[in-house]
Amino acid sequence: MIGPLRRNLIRPPVLAMVDAFVGGTAILLILIILSSNRQNQPGSQPQADVVVRCAEGQVATTLKPDWLPATQPLPPSDAAAWLAAHPRPDRLMTRVRLEADQRAFRCVTRFQQVVGQMNDATDDVTSRDTAQERAILLVTVVMIDPPVAPEP
Structure with a gap:
């Protein structure tokens, strides 16, 4: 009786692991894109002091x-x-x-x-x-x- 219960507790569900990885990666990519200072407009110059x-x-x-x-x-x-x-x-x-x-x-x-x-x-x-x-x-x-x- 302890064997099947123990196996389910040791292994986390694979779908939850994949979902957490994909969600975390998506959030990280969104933050990187929002924080970048891209200057895609024609004629724009790089920022400078x-x-x-x-x-x-x-x-x-x-x-x-x-x-x-x-x-x-x-x-x-x-x-x-x-x-x-x-x-x-x-x-x-x-x-x-x-x-x-x-x-x-x-x-x-x-x-x-x-x-x-x-x-x-x-x-x-x-x-x-x-x-x-x-x-x-x-x-x-x-x-x-x-x-x-x-x-x-």
Whole structure:
């Protein structure tokens, strides 16, 4: 008499397990979709705290927030260090939109290399204790049309 009762208690119903898994997965997918910041509209730009532009080998700030001090156009390595040295007041990650045309490939590449090296150094535990507070830069590159030369 104990044998059949014991077998039913040990095994949970398979249908209930499948239902719980499917329901939990569906809820998780809905939350992920709702929380994502997709920008599917044509002409929309990625969200950014700072917008910079590579032109003539220099990086210039085109959209500067209030917390960031003004500066002149800088070489890519200096611009990346300057942005990292001025983190946002409320968080340490700064979203940077880097605009460039096809001719500014070297400037974009150099900026991304320096940002990658600085982000790796910021993540390093040994340098974190001795270094000043630095922002982690999240860079999005947006290719723009080259400027049109004025007609003579």
